[in-house]
Amino acid sequence: MPTPVRIESIAIGTELLTTERVDTHSIWIARRLMEMGLGLQRKTAIGDDREALAALFQESLPRSDLVICTGGLGPTFDDFTKEVWAEVLGAPLIDQPHLRREIEAFFAARQRPCPPNNAKQALMPLGSEALPNPVGTAPGCWWEHQGRRIVMLPGPPQEMKRMWLDHIEPRLKNLFAAHRPTHTLRMLVGSVGESALEHRTAALRQRHGHLEWTILASLGQVELLARSTEVEALEAARRDFELELGEDRICTGEGTLESTVLDLLMARGETLALAESITGGRVAARLTAVPGASGAFLGGAVAYTPQAKLALAGLSEAQLAQGTVSAAVTEALAQGVKAKLGATWGLAITGNAGPTEDPHGPAPVGTSFFAVAGPHGTRTQHSHLPADRPDVQARSTTLALDFLRREMVRR
Numbered sequence: 001m002p003t004p005v006r007i008e009s010i011a012i013g014t015e016l017l018t019t020e021r022v023d024t025h026s027i028w029i030a031r032r033l034m035e036m037g038l039g040l041q042r043k044t045a046i047g048d049d050r051e052a053l054a055a056l057f058q059e060s061l062p063r064s065d066l067v068i069c070t071g072g073l074g075p076t077f078d079d080f081t082k083e084v085w086a087e088v089l090g091a092p093l094i095d096q097p098h099l100r101r102e103i104e105a106f107f108a109a110r111q112r113p114c115p116p117n118n119a120k121q122a123l124m125p126l127g128s129e130a131l132p133n134p135v136g137t138a139p140g141c142w143w144e145h146q147g148r149r150i151v152m153l154p155g156p157p158q159e160m161k162r163m164w165l166d167h168i169e170p171r172l173k174n175l176f177a178a179h180r181p182t183h184t185l186r187m188l189v190g191s192v193g194e195s196a197l198e199h200r201t202a203a204l205r206q207r208h209g210h211l212e213w214t215i216l217a218s219l220g221q222v223e224l225l226a227r228s229t230e231v232e233a234l235e236a237a238r239r240d241f242e243l244e245l246g247e248d249r250i251c252t253g254e255g256t257l258e259s260t261v262l263d264l265l266m267a268r269g270e271t272l273a274l275a276e277s278i279t280g281g282r283v284a285a286r287l288t289a290v291p292g293a294s295g296a297f298l299g300g301a302v303a304y305t306p307q308a309k310l311a312l313a314g315l316s317e318a319q320l321a322q323g324t325v326s327a328a329v330t331e332a333l334a335q336g337v338k339a340k341l342g343a344t345w346g347l348a349i350t351g352n353a354g355p356t357e358d359p360h361g362p363a364p365v366g367t368s369f370f371a372v373a374g375p376h377g378t379r380t381q382h383s384h385l386p387a388d389r390p391d392v393q394a395r396s397t398t399l400a401l402d403f404l405r406r407e408m409v410r411r
């Protein structure tokens with residue numbers, strides 16, 4: 001095993017500490033590193049504050065072999081990443097005429113005058129190497145100093161990524177060639193709780209204990225991840241887990257619940273129509289986010305009020321009288337919308353997302369009914385899990401899609 005490389009990332013920019021921007025660079029960088037068999041040991045987001053930055057750079061040096069900074073290479077007064085690193089390492093900043101010419105050419109090519117403050121972008125710490133920026137004005141910086149490596153990349157995402165791919169990744173691959181890429185096995189599991197899945201797969205995870213396991217729950221579904229440098233080990237785990245999970249497994253690999261449902265429909269030459277009440281169109285939104293959804297998803301109705309249920313899904317007053325959040329009404333909605341659009345499958349969802357109790361029936365907050373009308377009849381299911389409104393809606397969306405998926409794979 002090669003010795004681990006200690007790597008940290010530092011995202012610089014005051015906006016990253018507020019609600020204005022999320023630091024997405026560190027996630028992107030972590031992913032690229034993982035594919036090289038490397039990983040972050042620490043990450044920081046920090047504001048444009050000279051003293052704080054100097055203190056952080058100073059701390060990072062003894063604990064990291066590679067420090068990756070993004071942001072603060074711009075021409076304005078609050079961009080000083082290079083200056084602070086130069087201070088910390090006691091190196092002067094040297095004007096690089098060829099960089100100045102490149103910056104001037106960048107503006108000339110866009111027929112804009114070069115502002116005088118861009119001149120500071122041509123300054124590089126003595127002993128460091130400038131990295132060209134073909135899509136912006138700020139050159140990056142690669143600096144090897146007493147066995148440590150410091151990387152400085154511009155903040156704008158397209159500039160950061162381009163420079164990483166062109167200049168950083170090839171160098172790191174070269175330097176750390178002994179490290180092997182980490183592969184990931186991903187499985188999506190539907191309608192099973194995180195702790196239930198953890199319990200159920202404990203023995204299998206132990207059998208494949210040399211893999212690094214992560215279980216991530218979100219509303220209504222759980223993601224199971226295994227990482228390893230050994231493709232064969234992941235393949236063996238895949239076979240075992242697919243057998244254990246059976247129809248609880250939504251998909252293996254990159255897919256989503258909605259793409260899996262669409263793939264199933266398309267593979268069978270079948271179509272889907274929706275009648276959504278509690279989910280307000282969220283099921284349709286998830287399906288139509290998948291390119292090519294029209295190959296199987298015909299459309300549907302947001303049948304929210306009792307009048308809409310009458311008009312859009314052909315329900316009768318007598319059916320509605322049974323309470324709009326009920327198995328009977330949800331079944332009638334699924335059958336109604338299936339018939340109206342001539343689809344193979346009709347899926348309907350009703351429920352009470354709260355915060356107040358349902359004015360049209362006795363269903364308590366957090367109750368949802370799902371009905372699937374298909375070629376072999378209609379089946380319903382209900383779930384009750386009190387939560388706040390967005391969570392009830394999100395979970396109902398996932399559970400409804402998963403109920404449909406299960407009904408399809410059972411046939």
Ligand code: ATP
Nearest residue numbers: 011021022023024025071072073074138154155156
């Ligand atoms: P440059 O050196 O090119 O001037 P900069 O950091 O000075 O970089 P900024 O204006 O701070 O430039 O950043 C450019 C854009 O990139 C901004 O919209 C900023 O919010 C965004 N950005 C910077 N860092 C990150 C990050 N870590 N994650 C996501 N977005 C970021």
Ligand code: MG
Nearest residue numbers: 013071072155
């Ligand atoms: Mg900035």
